[in-house]
Amino acid sequence: MPYEIGILNFEALLGPVAAAEDALARLDERVTRSDVGQGFAERADFFEAVSNMWVAGELVHLEDLVLHDAQMDVRAPSHELVIAHRIVRARRRASRNDPGWAISRPGIMAFAGIAEQEDELSSTLRRRGEGRDLETDEHDALPPELAEIDEVLAETSWLVEAVPLGTTRTRQPDLIVGELVIRDPDWDESERISEWLEVLRQVERFPATLAAAILWDAWEHLEPLQRQHWLGQVLVSDFLRSLGKVQSHLLAFSVGLREMPRERRRARDRTTRLVAFLEAMSATAATGMKDLDRLTLAKRQLERRVVGKRSNSSLPAAIELILSRPIVSAHMLAKAAGITPRGALNLVSALGVREVTGRGRYRAWGIL
Known part of the structure; x- marks a missing residue:
């Protein structure tokens, strides 16, 4: 079902649009001029991922996500953590x-x-052997041994399906059982993406924040992708960046969206949903400003501890990592600074960073 923009209730949308435009402009200016802007942008990726999963009804711990990104998991990653x-x-x-x-x-x-x-060739491979009798170029032909193995695999793959006795199957079906489990054959992702791109073309004349709200609502309505619905938030953030509204980084608007009640985010009335999204952008900007203030103050405090140290000290590298990650472990500091884990513990002690785990093993520190 196509998404129709129709007539918008500008009387209800004008106030939230103006507030969101002003808040995002202030945040973008602060991040662009801030000394911790790069670290803020990298931290925003983690906060956005955790908040995005929270809005979708899944719980992912920030600590596990940071350690998984550093390939230092303390346990086997869950499906939600991988997403x-x-x-x-x-x-x-x-x-x-x-x-x-x-x-x-x-x-x-x-x-x-x-x-x-x-x-x-790729179409032939996708059909898992159908049409393998087609003529191929002499230089592209497989060696006899590999061709024989490929033929055996193609023939024995039919054994996983029940075939009545006395019948011979000459052509593989378009869909296999495993495909039906994970994908709906009637779900035309390419067509739905085209419909969403058409909405993108139509909202170009609207203010940036209102256009982003409509694009988010259209993504929720059309559901272009079956297994990557979370991609909509990334696309809307890039849309704001392409219009110059938030050029310094990708807006982590799920951080503000999680503050909106579900009844408003999933309301039947579209105006209510759009207002909720616009207010979420304002909330994201307010949270970002507070995070910038914390990072700026933390950077000044940490840099004071570097004064008077030798020129080849590992403290600057440790400070840079601490400002770019919500939390850090001893092994992460050791890898970034090129020192031993014992030396990383000494760096943490010298910097006086707050511990956030409160446990003896797998300790972590950070600025939250």
Whole structure:
């Protein structure tokens, strides 16, 4: 079902739009001019991932996410933790590219892992052996041993399906059982993405925050991707960056969205949902300003402890890591500074960073 913008209730939307525009402009200016802007942007990726999962009804601990990103898990990662880390990596990928790349069709397809154009060979492989009798170039032919193994695998793959006695199957079906378990064959992701991109084209004439709210609501309504619904938040943040509203970083608006009651985020009335999203952007900006103040004050306090130290001290590297991660462990500090874990504990003691775990093993410190 296509998403229609229709007639908007500007009387109810005008106030929240103005407040969100002003709040985001102030936040962007602060982050651009701040000495801790880079660390703030990196920390925002983790806070956004955790809040995004919270809004979706899943709980992911910030500590586990940071350690998983550093490949220092203390336990086997859960399914929710893996998804949260995918959000972090998606935000980093969008930040590395030019503004607006993520909301383009090639960008969305790259995030979703959908290949729009397939050559004959990839199409043959996707059909798992169908059409393998087609003529191939002499230089592209497989060695006899590999070709024989490939043929045996293609033939024995049919054994997983029940075939009535006395019948012979000559063609593989378009869908297999495993495909039906994880994907709906009637869910046309490419078509739904096209519908969302059409909404993107229509909202270009609106104010940036109102356009972002409509895009978020359209993503929730259309649900273009079956298994990556969280991607919508990344795309909306990149949309604001492409318009120059928040150029310094990708806005972590799920941090503010989690403060909105679910009854407002999922209301039947679209105006209520749009107002909730606009207020969420204002709440995100307010939270970001407070986080900037904490990081700026912490940076000044930590830099005082570096005064008078030798030029090859590991303290500056430790400070940079502490300001760019919500929490750090001894092994993370040791890896960043190129020292031993015992030396990392000495750095923490010298910097006087607050411990956030309160336990004997797997201790962590940070600025929260």
